[in-house]
Structures are given as C-alpha cells and as structure tokens.
C-alpha cells in the first residue's frame with residue numbers, strides 16, 4: 001500500500017507517464033494497447049505516409065473491421081455485399097495499411113473478427129492496469145477490466161501510431177457508488193441508463209468515472225462492460241472498475257492473457273491496482289438500484305430515460321432551455337407527454353452493438369424468444385458482437401431460437417447501431433435497440449430509437465410494443 | 474491563428490452531437506476533403522435534397538460567418554474528427570458555448586477550430602444577438618463585443634501556443650523521442 005491511498009486511475013496514470021504535465025505542456029502518456037477500425041484510421045495512416053513515418057510499435061496495435069461491413073451472410077464464393085463502393089474501399093484500405101505496417105488485422109471471415117470493443121477483451125488483449133485507446137468514443141468499455149480506456153480522434157490515432165504516446169491533461173475523477181441488489185429482470189443496461197439519467201447527458205464531462213458498490217461487484221464481466229461502455233453518454237472521458245476475482249476469472253486462458261508463471265505474477269500485480277480505502281475523488285455520487293425497474297429512453301439523448309412503468313415526462317413542468325430541449329425531443333420522437341411509455345407500438349428491434357452483443361446478452365434475449373414468435377409487424381435483428389460470440393451462440397442453439405421466433409440472425413458487426421452498412425430504420429420508424437445512442441437519425445435518417453436492455457428489447461419484439469419484460473405472458 | 478473577426482451564427486439547441494454535425498453515412502471517406510457540404514446535413518437539406526431555407530446555415534446571414542454560437546454540451550457523442558473537419562471546411566474558425574464535449578474539443582484544437590467556453594450570462598447575450606460582429610483575440614484570450622465589451626476566456630496554454638505558432642502536436646511528440654525510448658527501456 002502506498003503512503004497516500006490512491007485510486008485505480010491515479011495508479012494507471014502515474015505508471016504511464018513518459019513525461020509529467022506542467023502548466024505549459026500536457027503529460028505524455030504511454031499507450032499499451034491501440035485498437036483501430038476502418039472508419040477513424042485511414043486519414044491517420046495518410047499523415048504517416050505524407051510525413052514518411054513508420055508505426056513505432058506495430059505489435060501494440062490491433063485492427064478489426066466492424067462499422068461499415070455488411071452483416072448479411074457472405075455469397076457462396078465468400079465475398080460480401082457492401083452497402084456501397086466507399087464502404088468496401090474503406091475496409092480494403094485498412095487491410096492494406098495493416099499489411100504495410102505489420103499490424104495484426106482481424107478481417108471479415110477471420111474467426112477473431114468482431115466489434116472492436118468486443119474482441120479486445122475476448123482475445124485477452126485488454127488487461128488490468130493498461131492504457132487502452134481507440135478512435136472510438138465507446139473505448140471506455142475496456143475500463144471494465146480496470147484499464148484506463150478512452151476514445152481519441154483521428155489526429156491522435158496518428159500520434160499513437162507514430163509515437164505510441166498521447167498528449168493528455170489529467171482528467172478529474174468521480175466515484176459512482178452503485179448500491180443495492182438488483183431484482184430479477186433488471187440488469188447492467190438498466191443500471192447505466194439510471195446512472196446517466198442521474199448525472200445528466202454532459203454531467204461527466206472532464207471526469208473519469210469509477211463505478212463501485214455491491215451492484216457493480218455482483219455483475220459479470222459482460223455486465224461491467226455494458227456499464228463502462230456508456231460512460232461517454234454522460235460525457236465522461238472514461239469509466240472503469242477496480243479489478244477483482246471476476247476480472248481474473250474472465251481473463252484466465254484467453255489467447256493474449258499471460259500464462260504459467262507469468263499469470264501468477266500478473267495476478268499479484270493486478271491485485272494491487274484496486275482503489276484503496278480512503279482514496280480521494282474529485283466528485284462522488286450514489287445510485288441505489290434495489291428498486292430499479294427496466295429502463296427505456298424516450299428522447300433523443302441517452303439521459304432522457306424513464307422506467308417502463310412511468311409516463312412520458314411533460315415539458316410543461318420545466319422552464320427555459322430544459323423545456324425546449326424536452327419538447328424538441330418529444331416532437332422528434334412523435335410522443336405525447338403524460339402518456340405511459342408502455343404500450344407504445346414499435347417497428348424494429350435491434351439486439352447488438354458493443355453495449356449488448358455478448359454471449360450473456362444473447363442468452364438473455366433467447367430466454368424471451370424461446371417458444372414465442374416475433375410480432376407480425378416487427379422486424380427483429382440479432383447481431384452478435386464477434387465471430388466468437390456467434391460461434392458460441394450457435395453451439396448453444398441460440399440461433400435456432402432466434403430464427404424459429406422469426407428474428408434475423410446476422411454476421412458480427414456494428415450494424416444498425418450506426419446504420420453505415422445499410423442496416424437502418426426508415427424515416428418515422430420506431431426501434432427498440434440495445435445499442436447506446438438514441439440521437440436523431442443515428443439508426444437511419446428520421447428513425448426513432450428507444451434504448452433498452454436485451455430483455456426489454458426481446459419482449460418488445462414479441463409484443464410489438466413496449467412492455468415490462470417481467471410481465472410478458 | 475490569432476485574430477478572428479466575424480458575424481456569429483447561432484444554433485441554440487443543446488447537446489448538438491457529432492452525429493448531427495456530420496451523420497455516419499458520410500464517414501466512409503478515406504480523406505478529409507469536402508465534408509463541409511454535408512455539415513448538419515439532416516437539418517440543412519429537405520427530403521428532396523434541396524436546401525431547407527429555414528435553416529440558418531442556408532441563409533445569407535451564414536455566408537462568411539466564422540463563429541458558431543451553439544447550445545450547451547456542443548460536440549457530444551461520437552469521437553469522429555470528421556465533425557471539426559466538416560465545420561472547418563464549411564468556414565468556421567471558432568465555436569462558442571457554455572460547455573464543449575471533451576473529445577470534440579481535443580479534435581477541434583488539432584484542426585485550428587477554437588473551442589471557447591463562456592458563462593451562461595455571456596452565452597445568453599450571444600444567443601440573443603445572432604449575427605453580432607464579434608472579435609476573438611487568442612493572444613489576449615478575449616472576446617470583444619461590438620459595444621467594445623471584453624470578455625476573457627480560458628484555453629489550455631499548450632493548445633494556445635500550438636495554435637498561435639503553428640506548432641503541430643505530432644511534431645512535438647516526435648521531438649520527445651528520447652524520453653519515449655527511455656520510458657520503454659525502464660519498463661522492459
């Protein structure tokens with residue numbers, strides 16, 4: 001134990017300082033794991049090329065394709081039908097860049113391809129105490145392992161490729177205590193929606209959040225990833241969780257996890273990472289989840305959420321900009337203030353994304369689909385987060401359950417979370433989505449999104465409307 | 474970059490996310506060229522593809538405007554640097570709001586787009602006077618109103634140094650190579 005009790009964040013920050021910050025210059029922070037994908041990397045490689053630079057540590061960068069790839073099955077010859085030529089060119093560009101610079105590339109068709117935030121942990125690349133970055137705002141997902149993981153822009157992707165370092169000002173820290181025991185039918189997604197509602201959409205700006213408390217300890221690694229994944233939706237730079245036995249059990253035996261003697265040494269090191277008793281945070285909040293019900297967003301940002309049993313809030317009760325913001329959201333969503341959210345008709349259900357596309361998410365959804373049928377008016381898509389998740393789900397027969405219910409079983413990718421690959425809503429359609437963003441047009445121009453857990457999404461697919469999954473007949 | 478003088482364009486909505494600034498379907502590019510024509514695409518164009526005359530960026534008032542005054546929490550959401558690329562390509566040189574999302578701010582600073590955070594009072598004043606002729610002086614860190622009123626703003630010292638002297642951050646980092654090598658040697 002150090003003299004002054006330290007937080008997990010402080011320990012990681014300190015151990016990665018190439019140079020400390022001063023008033024004149026930011027800190028130089030060393031990066032252990034750099035994940036890249038097709039959308040935010042091409043211009044960074046372009047900068048390297050134009051300046052005649054090499055990738056400094058190709059073995060610390062890992063690439064996959066996820067955003068713009070098709071999730072429909074391949075043609076008989078193994079080729080894929082891309083949404084357009086640009087999407088295809090972007091994917092090919094990444095492959096060529098990786099080949100040129102000697103970077104591991106997990107392309108479509110490879111058994112290790114998947115959404116960047118799903119494969120990092122799956123492969124054991126994400127480890128406690130690491131600094132993990134990616135040109136993607138949901139990089140905080142990896143914080144579930146006690147890593148400092150955050151999203152960066154494309155210029156910074158170039159900085160990391162060329163120097164393995166980033167210029168960073170030290171963020172503030174906030175402890176988010178999640179107390180209580182969840183009731184059945186309520187899960188990690190409901191927890192994080194409740195936290196974002198409490199912090200507000202920009203309430204975490206400038207902070208790294210550390211999630212603690214009984215409800216967090218009780219979560220599986222998949223659940224913890226769901227929570228950390230959405231930290232950015234409160235504006236936070238990152239979100240993390242002190243590693244514990246659950247973390248170590250998940251990592252044991254993964255392809256890139258240490259093994260043998262190195263494993264024992266790693267565990268000893270990782271055990272010393274957890275935030276110490278009495279460590280100071282710049283801010284602290286408490287959320288009690290013992291009475292939490294399934295949550296849903298009703299608006300156009302992830303903080304606009306309510307429990308399934310509640311009524312849509314009324315702008316009349318607010319003033320000024322708050323009133324306008326809510327009124328504008330309800331107008332876009334075509335929802336009436338004061339009405340119950342339950343019973344709202346829906347057109348599409350999307351189960352997938354880096355928030356909820358892991359095996360436990362699919363098992364939860366399958367529980368609901370089993371022996372039931374998707375409502376005639378609903379199009380349901382189940383998109384596994386990675387090839388490994390897909391394979392596991394198929395080994396368990398989950399794909400049969402989805403298909404028998406009338407849902408589409410897809411290839412891994414981001415799909416309708418970002419609607420770049422042709423999987424998208426039509427204007428005016430309502431979707432229940434297990435993804436992380438309900439922004440205007442996020443799932444297709446004019447589309448309207450209710451964010452929810454896999455259980456709630458599956459229940460909506462069966463019912464054709466928003467329902468409490470605990471009450472499904 | 475030191476001095477910006479321009480009329481303001483006002484977009485008072487809160488929480489303008491980077492998906493609104495540049496929708497994901499325009500992210501399939503492998504360069505940065507020409508993104509400005511699609512900035513705020515879904516607000517700017519009607520379903521038939523014609524410019525929406527009601528939207529401020531399609532009005533004469535927006536022509537040659539370099540300063541965007543926007544509602545709270547501007548640039549939230551996705552980390553796409555395409556957002557500042559598109560805004561800069563359209564002609565913006567500064568964004569003024571009460572709060573600006575972290576990743577967007579970082580990205581903006583790397584592209585010569587100045588993120589300026591002001592108090593709610595000053596913000597209200599700017600929202601209430603769209604088209605006001607504003608002057609921004611980075612060396613003095615002040616906004617100068619048409620009335621001559623001066624309002625100071627904070628900006629990271631290093632970022633200001635880079636913007637004013639055209640220092641590029643990658644060049645700076647590359648210059649720190651000996652420290653990076655020493656760090657790697659220490660850890661090995």
Ligand code: SF4
Nearest residue numbers: 138353354414417418
């Ligand atoms: S699933 Fe959605 S949020 Fe996650 S990385 Fe893909 S596009 Fe981004």
